[in-house]
Amino acid sequence: MIEIRNLVVEIEGQRILDGLNLTVRDGEVAAIMGPNGSGKSTLSYVVAGKEDYEVLDGELLLDGQNLLEMNPDARAAAGVFLAFQYPLEIPGVGTMTFLKAAMNAQRRSRGEAELATADFMKRVNAAAESLGISKDMLKRALNVGFSGGEKKRMEILQMALLQPSFCILDETDSGLDIDALRIVSEGVNALRDPKRSFLVITHYQRLLNHIVPDTVHVMAKGRIVKSGGKELALELEANGYADYRDMAA
Numbered sequence: 547m548i549e550i551r552n553l554v555v556e557i558e559g560q561r562i563l564d565g566l567n568l569t570v571r572d573g574e575v576a577a578i579m580g581p582n583g584s585g586k587s588t589l590s591y592v593v594a595g596k597e598d599y600e601v602l603d604g605e606l607l608l609d610g611q612n613l614l615e616m617n618p619d620a621r622a623a624a625g626v627f628l629a630f631q632y633p634l635e636i637p638g639v640g641t642m643t644f645l646k647a648a649m650n651a652q653r654r655s656r657g658e659a660e661l662a663t664a665d666f667m668k669r670v671n672a673a674a675e676s677l678g679i680s681k682d683m684l685k686r687a688l689n690v691g692f693s694g695g696e697k698k699r700m701e702i703l704q705m706a707l708l709q710p711s712f713c714i715l716d717e718t719d720s721g722l723d724i725d726a727l728r729i730v731s732e733g734v735n736a737l738r739d740p741k742r743s744f745l746v747i748t749h750y751q752r753l754l755n756h757i758v759p760d761t762v763h764v765m766a767k768g769r770i771v772k773s774g775g776k777e778l779a780l781e782l783e784a785n786g787y788a789d790y791r792d793m794a795a
């Protein structure tokens with residue numbers, strides 16, 4: 547379970563999150579929707595522990611552990627995973643090398659033995675196949691020359707391998723065609739688990755037809771201004787965000 551209480555965050559003196567409250571229970575898929583610039587990506591970065599953000603107030607707890615006191619590696623080891631809105635291209639780092647390093651770093655921090663190469667290969671190949679990721683893609687440098695959809699699928703592959711307890715997907719649907727959207731959504735749905743929670747950030751209701759959320763939250767001006775069930779996403783699609791912009795003012 548992730549508990550965010552009264553989170554206040556600034557960057558370069560500008561307040562981006564302004565007393566944000568949100569709880570995502572074990573097994574829950576929570577969607578966050580909201581206009582551009584409302585702070586959705588900032589929230590995902592702050593949970594993952596990216597630097598540059600000044601946390602002025604509030605609490606951030608994963609299963610009762612205080613994430614704010616942990617560096618990004620420790621947060622990842624504790625089970626936080628962020629699928630980026632814009633996955634980075636990393637020339638010179640082979641995709642397989644990266645995946646193996648990520649898995650082994652996590653295992654080490656949990657006091658588990660490193661994976662044997664054959665075991666690692668078996669896991670990667672099985673996950674890659676179900677996500678439509680070709681052997682050729684796996685041989686390239688991480689994300690280099692991947693299409694937008696391929697990058698997003700690579701994010702889901704990492705998620706499948708790392709088996710995190712709290713997954714944040716930041717606009718995973720942007721730049722995806724219908725087929726890629728279906729593959730990515732199926733990948734996410736396959737990972738739904740009573741012990742895992744998801745925060746799905748999206749602009750459009752479309753994604754939520756594929757990844758059906760338990761709860762929907764509207765974010766405006768750095769706060770959650772309304773929460774409801776999946777019907778709230780349909781209402782937003784019909785009416786836009788205008789009502790909520792006013793609420794946050």
Ligand SMILES: Nc1ncnc2c1ncn2[C@@H]1O[C@H](COP(=O)(O)OP(=O)(O)O)[C@@H](O)[C@H]1O
Pocket residue numbers: 557558560562580581582583584585586587588589
């Ligand atoms: N590095 C930064 N420096 C200054 N302002 C930033 C920075 N990153 C984000 N912001 C501002 O924070 C606000 C929220 O941005 P963001 O979290 O990306 O919103 P969203 O993902 O909801 O579109 C925006 O007004 C944006 O301009």
Ligand SMILES: [Mg+2]
Pocket residue numbers: 586587588631716717
């Ligand atoms: Mg964003």
